[in-house]
Amino acid sequence: MPYSHTGLADERLCTPQPAFLTDDSREILRFAVEALMSGKDAALVTLVAIRGGAARSLGAQMVVRDDGQYCGFVSGGCVEAAAAFEALEAIASGRDREVRYGQGSPWFDIVLPCGGGITLAIHKLRSAQPLLAVLNRLEQRQPAGLRYVPRTQRLSCLPALTRTGWHHGGIEIGYYPGVQLMIHGRSLEAQATAELAAAAGYDIVAPDPFSAHSAVAIDMDTAVILLWHDLDRELPVLQAARDAHPFYIGALGSQRTHGLRRQKLRDLGWHEEEIDRIRAPIGIFPKARDARSLALSILADVAAVRLNQGEG
Incomplete structure (x- = not known):
């Protein structure tokens, strides 16, 4: 029976598996859009806080589909499967959540090799529109951003150059055209x-x-x-x-x-x-x-x- 570190077990949840390996923001967002456009549910997982060292930068992301397929990285590969379980439960419940791993986390069995700690924000995607807006700007070789506000569980596109970080209660993630x-x-x-x-x-x-x-x-x-x-x-x-x-x-x-x-x-x-x-x-x-x-x-x-x- 699938198990999550929230302590919940649900036969409806799938076993997470990577769909493919990538840390390219464009590929990760396209994976989410394709899932939503095909009628699947999906969640966006974002690295929103780092305590000590971390394998990925603030704003790193992964996307998890309701069938357990996922892509992207928020660490060096040591928490992605656990994060995908959390994302599946967020999809099933319809409620966004926050989870910590490593330093400051209640999950003693998940240790980050770098010795630090990370916080992930998991957002059940309600619309492909913000992601499409970012992808369209990147296709036109223009910078863009996404803003996620945990309190309102709202995701929106920022049609401008965006520096990744917390601003006025929301995390903003900058995206840049490919080199x-x-x-x-x-x-x-x-x-x-x-x-x-x-x-x-x-x-x-x-x-x-x-x-x-x-x-x-x-x-x-x-x-x-x-x-x-x-x-x-x-x-x-x-x-x-x-x-x-x-x-x-x-x-x-x-x-x-x-x-x-x-x-x-x-x-x-x-x-x-x-x-x-x-x-x-x-x-x-x-x-x-x-x-x-x-x-x-x-x-x-x-x-x-x-x-x-x-x-x-």
């Missing part, structure tokens, strides 16, 4: 970088040659990666990136090559702080001589910049 890599260059290095980036789950844009449409595609969630062996071919891309403010601009070449690049940009009227945004030579470790090592170096640099951006 897209705009890779320029007809080279082995460009091919290796695109292949590795795709395997890592990045959205890939490979405009080659550069076009006006590509300039429109650059936004603040774009990493512009220049892997030409020709400074003149870089210039149209750099000019477009100058005004679009991507979070990352990196360029291939030696220190000497970058010195020539800097001078060309000064001649075009660039300010020093604008030129300083270009990470060159590209990558986190110098003198990567083979394409695969360079690709790994580039993607690690992109990931580090993005992470620092999120923490800023």
Whole structure:
């Protein structure tokens, strides 16, 4: 008989099983929308408090369907099944709930490896509309947020840039468009970088040659990666990136090559702080001589910049 740490046992409850493994917010919200649109009930589980250390950041989420299938993570994998049981009971009862695991929790048999504690808010979804609104904004490469108020058990979309945290009695979770890599260059290095980036789950844009449409595609969630062996071919891309403010601009070449690049940009009227945004030579470790090592170096640099951006 299915058992939950609330002490309730109910033959109607299913045994939770992961539908698939992901921590991508878009995939998690789509899973919830698809469940609701197909007539299934579902609950949204959100990490709303952290005591000490935790494997996931505040705002991490998972979705649980009424058949026990779930996706997403709120820890390193040690509480997801237990949280799914709680979500199934919330669905069955129609009442939202809060549950604690680890430090400060009554469940001594569930210990977080990090030694900390987490609090989860479990909300039975009443409508797909807030989730669809977030997904629509992300599809348009616009930031969005969800606001959940435990007192009213209400979930709503925030159609604006949102910083995850508690505000006026509600938890707000920020969502950002997926990172897209705009890779320029007809080279082995460009091919290796695109292949590795795709395997890592990045959205890939490979405009080659550069076009006006590509300039429109650059936004603040774009990493512009220049892997030409020709400074003149870089210039149209750099000019477009100058005004679009991507979070990352990196360029291939030696220190000497970058010195020539800097001078060309000064001649075009660039300010020093604008030129300083270009990470060159590209990558986190110098003198990567083979394409695969360079690709790994580039993607690690992109990931580090993005992470620092999120923490800023």
